[in-house]
Every structure is written in structure tokens, then in C-alpha cells.
Amino acid sequence: MTDATSPTPSASVPKKKGSLLVADERTKKRNTAEKRFQAYGIIAIGIGLLFLIVLLGSIIRNGIPAFTQAYITVPIELVEEKLDPNGNRDPADLRKVSTFGYAPLIQEGVLRAVQDAGIETELSSPGDMKALYSASAPAIVRSMVLDNPELIGTTIEVRLLGASRVDGYLKGRVTRESIARDKKIDAAHLDIVDQMVELGMAKRVFNWAFITGADASESRPEQAGIGVAMVGSFFMMLVVLALALPIGVAASIYLEEFAPQNWLTDLIEVNISNLAAVPSIVFGILGLAVFIQFAGLPQSAPLVGGLVLTLMTLPTVIISTRASLKAVPPSIREAALGVGASKMQTVFHHVLPLAAPGILTGTIIGLAQALGETAPLLLIGMVGFIATNYPDGIAAGFLSPNSAMPAQIYEWSKRADPAYYERAWGGIIVLLLFLMTMNIIAIILRRRFERRW
């Protein structure tokens, strides 16, 4: 009170502020700080976008060639004396002729086609032609004959897979300089290829076999495809979805809505958060010890892979489900309880539908994470070399050995032939397409469920 009465008018009368039309020092400073911060943000986003563009660009540039493949179309005479010496078309006899019986026929067929087309070359022996086409050609022709014995004795047009060097030459990966020390192909072969391309005998076409096919041996990259690994990944995702969604949602609903708050539930909660941060390879070793060594499930099986990935995905699903349950306003629960709904009716009629979009998004993010996971699969042997096509191959079921897309990509990237490097990039494109599809499904489902209200 004494202060107010003391004669200090300068303290009590506020200093007059400057004109509003002129920004003062402090305001200027604050505005610059804000502008500076916005600039930092734009730079950060720009760097992120730049990385994304570089990443996507390099994936697409390196991976797109894997989706095309060079083929050489030549007439092959299926000589009866060689393929069916008895002439009775008995399947058992036909089977006795191995791929070694077919190889000379193909070599001669290619050589004749080259000579008939008037292609000039110093290569004159049938054996020289082997460098042009895939080593898988005899096996493919043989299976054609076994499927249809009527073909024996006729001349058929066969589309042979080009050898990986020929394929690379058409794609620009292999050049005349780069083959100088290559023992598998000579400049003379490339001369033939050049002329074959002009005559339309060799062509680069879309490579369905890459999308639907199986893995191939180290020396035949042109034959390798990611199809079987895709089936393996798909089976695993089915297992993960069928286990992680119901278990995760049930666990979260119980923990969030029913469980009493005590040290035990606190402990469980902390451990779920911790599990989400455990390196995936640990889950791989756990799966190896529990599912394969203890429970005796087969190695390399999508079921085991799915179980391991379920363990890995569960914490993600539980955490996101609990977060979306928590986000449902408590007033809705009170409203339902207030009209006499039981706890379970409250949860299932009101809380769960409101939380569903979040639960779905969390689950699909968990699935996407599981789809791209490699490390645990290496430990349980999900890098099986599966060279048989589905649906009749061994990669047909949940318990038969299979591979998975990321494991297949990892396998390919280890191999020596640069053609495999290209396939690895191609595999990454397929994997990314899968992930994008799943994310789009997540968005669509979320929209659908949100629109119901």
C-alpha cells in the first residue's frame, strides 16, 4: 500500500508504445526466428524427399530390366531315333532319354537356324551355340516332349531363354569391352546376336517367368523368378494375420478394458513395450529353439516363419490396438454403461467399432513390417532353394519348404553373376509393390470404417 502512495509517477504510468505501423526490434527478431525455423523445416523435408527420389530412382533403374528377358526363337527338329529309339512312344522309355539327349538337338537346331538365316559367323560347330541360350533349354524342351509325345519326329518352333550374357547384352549390361576376359561368351556370339535381333529371332519381351517363377541355380540367373518366394511370403502373412490379429486384439481389449490396475498388469505392459524393441533375429533364434527343435515342426516351412513373425508382430499390434482403444472417449463407455450395457456389450458395441480403423491400421503396419523381415527367416531356414514352380511343386503348403521374398532377395544379392544383382533389384520392386498394396488396403479399410459413423 505504501508503494502506491509514494511519489513515483514514472513507475506507475506505462511508457507509451511506438507506432503499430513500424515493427519494433523484438517483433522483428521474433519474426526472423519464425522464418528461420520454417526454412529449417522446408530444408529437412527437401532432404527427405531428395533421398526418397534417389532411392526410388535407383531401385527402378536397377530393377526394371529384371522384368524383361531376351528370348531366342528357333525351329528344333525332334529327331525320333534320338528321343524314342523304339518308336512306341512309351512314356517310360521317353523318360530314359535325359536332358543330355536333347542338348545336341538344340545345338544343331540353333546352328542350322543361324546358317539358314544367312547370318555370317566363323563359329561353325554346334557346341559353340551353347553360349547363346540358357542352360535350362534342354530341360524345357524335354518336358515339352514328355507332356506331348506326338511332337517327336516333327520340327517345332521353340522359344529359348537367352543366356544371361545375351540377355545382359540386349539390356546394355554386357558390352563388347566387358566380355574381353569372359570365358562364357565371345565377340563372335555377340555378332550373331546382333544379326538375330535384326532378323527378329532374338527379342526382349516382358518376363512373366520372373514374377511367377522359382529360384534357379547360380549359373542360370535368366531362369530365376520370385514367384515361389511370393507364395511363401503370402502363406506366412496368412499365418501372421490369422494369429496376430485375434490374439493381439483380445490381449489388448483385456488389458485395456477389463484387467485390474496392479503390479502384474504394469509388468506385462512394460514387457510388451520392451518386446516391440527386441531385435528380430532374437525372435528367429527363439523360433528355431521352440518351434523347430522343441516342437519338431519342419524347417523352412511358412507355418514356422509365420509363427516367428507373429511373435514379432504381436507387440506392435497390441500397442497400436491399445492406443486406439485409449483414444475412444470415456464418455462413450459411460453412456453405454449408463443405459445398462454390460462391460462386454460396451466394448463390442461401442468401443471396438470406434477403435477399428486404428486397430486395422496397426495390424497392417505390423504385417508390412513382418513382410519385409529377413533376419529371423535366415535362422529358421526360410531361405530354402526352391527351384520348383507352384502349384504342383513342393512349395504348395504351409508345411512344405519355401522361401520368402526378402530372404530370396538377400540370396540373390549374394550371388556372383551380375544378372542376379539385377534380379535382386527387381525383387525389391515386387516387394515394394506388395507393401504399397497393403498400405492402400489399410487406407481404404480405414476410410470405409470411419464413414460408417
Next chain:
Amino acid sequence: MDDLRIIERTTGMNDIKVSARKVQVYYGDNHAIKDVDVDIEDKTVTAFIGPSGCGKSTFLRCINRMNDTIDVARIEGEITLDNENIYDPKVDPVQLRAKVGMVFQKPNPFPKSIYDNIAYGPRIHGLAANKAELDEIVERSLRRGAIWDEVKDRLHAPGTGLSGGQQQRLCIARAVATEPEVLLMDEPCSALDPIATAQVEELIDELRQNYSVVIVTHSMQQAARVSQKTAFFHLGNLVEYGETGQIFTNPSDPRTESYITGRIG
């Protein structure tokens, strides 16, 4: 305030609907309600008034056992509804809440259609045998909630799309749809404007014909306008309980007088 009208409104004795004896509520270590004894009459509006944190909402929530959903809450003493102890271990709170409806402070319609909001309670309690009966219940409840005329053309529009006052009347209609015997209202008008408040207050007066209504309110004018009996809570104690007219004109406890005249609270 029209004091005369309050005195005139004094009603004769009704049956006792809800009776509380020595009720104690603890939130953990906090003793929130101390020794509350109260008899709530049937077909009467009873108002609970008192400063914030005095325990009036807590006590209200004891009457339909909504406090059960709070883990740390512990209730002692006895509350009877028609002479049956509602805290008897044999009582299922779900059955109790069908008899004791509740309207909350903030309008909280389900994010569903207006029709489904009303029909939800009757559906889970099996009050309607078929669609026609359910339609009838929905219409009757919306009429009782004094909102039928406003929503009859858009029963399948979302309930959350209504205005605040309409939402609150929808919630009241939802509460009466299950045919409760007691209706608890926890500050039902605190989120509403004066016009919506007037509509809801009128509605509360009409509801008195059929129900025992207990209303918690911060507004003493509102308590004076709508209630026949008033209970004043302070620091967890029930200080005074009696005819509304007597509480507002001639309180016997000095604390009540201080609160009503604005000296505490």
C-alpha cells in the same frame, strides 16, 4: 428469485425411492463422501447442490454404481432402492442401471443414428419384441425427451450431428427409453445455452410425473426452479437436506446460508 413460488410448490410426502445410510466413499486414501444419510422420494425432483469437489457427483454416481468402473473407488454403507440394498453382492450392476438411468454432464450420444441411440437400451434389455414395438418405444422416448418434432424426419441421421441442446435431450430420451424408475442427471445443463437449458428444465419437470429425478447442479437458480427437495453438500458431508423452499429461504445450517448467499463456494 420468485421465492413465493418455491414455497407454494412444496409437495406432500411421497414414497421413499432411494435411501442411503452411512455412505462412505474413498478414492484411494481420499475420503470423498462422509457419512451421508439421505432419503430420495419417488415422483420428486431432488437437487444436489454444493461447491466444486464437494462430492455431490460422486454420491450421485453411487446410486447407479457407476463408481464401480473406477478401480480405486471404495464404497461403504448401504444404499437401498425400493428397500433392496444395491451394494448386495447378489446385485448385478447392469440390472441396476436398467432401473436407474443416467444423463451426463457432457452430451454423449453414441456415434450412431438418432434411432439407434434410443433403440440401443431397449434392444439390449429385450424390451421390444419386434420392429414395430421398437419404433413405438423410440417415438415415445423422443416425445418424452421433447425432441421428437425436431428429429422425426431424420431419425437415421447421426446423433452427433445435432446441436448441443438437442444432443442432451437425445441423451435424456435415451435414458428414459429403458423405462428406468430413477433418473440421475449430472449437471445436465452445464454445456448448454440458456434456451436449451430452459427446454431441458421444462423436460425435467415433466419427467417428475413418472420418475424420481436426482439432479446435480452448480446453478442454485436451477435447483430452485426445478426441484422440490434440495440437498446441500460441503466437503463430502451432507450438510442439509429438506424442502427446496426451506433450504433457499430459511436454511438451518450456517454453511448452507453462506453458500446460498455466495459467501463460500
